[in-house]
Amino acid sequence: MQTRITEMLGIQHPIVQGGMQWVGLAELAAAVSNAGGLGILTGLTQPSPEDLVKEIARCREMTDKPFAVNLTILPTIKPVPYEEYARAIVDSGIKIVETAGRNPEPFLPLFKGAGVTVIHKCTSIRHSLKAERIGCDMVSVDGFECAGHPGEDDVTNMILLPLAARRLKIPFLASGGFGDGRGLAAALAMGADGINMGTRFMVTREAPIHEKVKQKMVDASELDTSLIYRSLRNTARVFKNSIAQQVLEIEAQPGDTKFEDIQSLVQGVKGRELFEGGDLDKGIWSAGMVVGLIDDIPTCEELITRIVAEAEQIISERLARMVSA
Numbered sequence: 552m553q554t555r556i557t558e559m560l561g562i563q564h565p566i567v568q569g570g571m572q573w574v575g576l577a578e579l580a581a582a583v584s585n586a587g588g589l590g591i592l593t594g595l596t597q598p599s600p601e602d603l604v605k606e607i608a609r610c611r612e613m614t615d616k617p618f619a620v621n622l623t624i625l626p627t628i629k630p631v632p633y634e635e636y637a638r639a640i641v642d643s644g645i646k647i648v649e650t651a652g653r654n655p656e657p658f659l660p661l662f663k664g665a666g667v668t669v670i671h672k673c674t675s676i677r678h679s680l681k682a683e684r685i686g687c688d689m690v691s692v693d694g695f696e697c698a699g700h701p702g703e704d705d706v707t708n709m710i711l712l713p714l715a716a717r718r719l720k721i722p723f724l725a726s727g728g729f730g731d732g733r734g735l736a737a738a739l740a741m742g743a744d745g746i747n748m749g750t751r752f753m754v755t756r757e758a759p760i761h762e763k764v765k766q767k768m769v770d771a772s773e774l775d776t777s778l779i780y781r782s783l784r785n786t787a788r789v790f791k792n793s794i795a796q797q798v799l800e801i802e803a804q805p806g807d808t809k810f811e812d813i814q815s816l817v818q819g820v821k822g823r824e825l826f827e828g829g830d831l832d833k834g835i836w837s838a839g840m841v842v843g844l845i846d847d848i849p850t851c852e853e854l855i856t857r858i859v860a861e862a863e864q865i866i867s868e869r870l871a872r873m874v875s876a
């Protein structure tokens with residue numbers, strides 16, 4: 552399959568693994584890139600810009616294919632030296648960056664000056680158009696289904712993707728809710744140039760998280776995610792566990808919720824410990840509605856090969872038959 556995105560990113564298949572806090576380590580990014588997709592290291596998973604430089608070097612030892620780094624610009628408990636992370640990315644010779652969260656404009660002169668292709672992840676058409684206007688090379692359009700931060704508009708990909716196709720000139724990835732070949736074929740049909748997946752790549756053999764977390768997601772249905780932080784207007788879609796439930800109960804109490812009211816439950820370090828130790832109620836973890844479509848733990852190679860083969864078959868046989876009569 553060739554699309555504007557496979558050409559611009561120099562990859563074989565139009566499948567990208569989105570940045571994932573605590574999950575986007577070299578093992579996963581390299582496995583995705585080796586399988587012909589685009590693997591992405593998560594910048595802020597590394598405790599310092601120096602550690603990110605080392606992680607990039609470690610990933611290079613595992614793959615000679617292109618891979619990217621995600622830079623997520625979001626409110627954090629501890630201040631983050633974003634400029635230094637951005638410089639570490641550029642100085643390491645990375646040529647593709649996924650930005651997300653806030654407007655990436657302050658970082659574009661640095662990235663563009665170094666010949667970096669910038670993919671900005673957006674949850675709305677207005678933000679996608681802004682990304683195009685300020686000079687991003689492509690966007691990932693994250694629908695309401697997605698894991699992590701879907702924004703506050705609650706528009707699903709069935710609407711966002713055709714709108715993006717009508718309005719954007721730059722290529723875009725469909726993100727949120729994708730996990731199989733049907734999804735890839737549908738994304739391409741709706742005008743996207745490829746798909747970006749988070750949750751589906753968490754449930755692969757190479758994802759560096761505890762087997763219990765992967766198995767829990769295999770056993771889950773499409774109803775097993777919760778939207779927390781709605782009251783803070785910083786909505787996040789996470790796996791429905793007892794901690795997410797407690798957060799929702801606090802948010803439902805009368806009066807304004809303050810982040811301090813829930814901070815101890817949702818600390819990032821607890822999420823990391825959950826992934827490492829497999830205690831499923833240690834903290835919260837991002838997960839998308841696509842958990843309902845996940846029923847195995849393949850290697851990244853098996854997953855990507857299967858998705859592409861299934862999509863190709865749908866396009867060249869099922870859909871072709873419908874129009875050839």
Ligand SMILES: Cc1cc2nc3c(=O)[nH]c(=O)nc-3n(C[C@H](O)[C@H](O)[C@H](O)COP(=O)(O)O)c2cc1C
Pocket residue numbers: 568569570571572574593621623650651652672693696697698699700726727728729747748749750751753836837838839840841
């Ligand atoms: C565990 C996890 C952590 C994530 N962390 C980040 C992050 O740090 N930065 C970011 O831009 N997106 C993050 N995401 C979102 C993904 O990059 C991607 O946009 C999203 O998962 C797409 O939806 P899907 O899960 O339905 O495929 C995360 C997703 C998951 C599942």
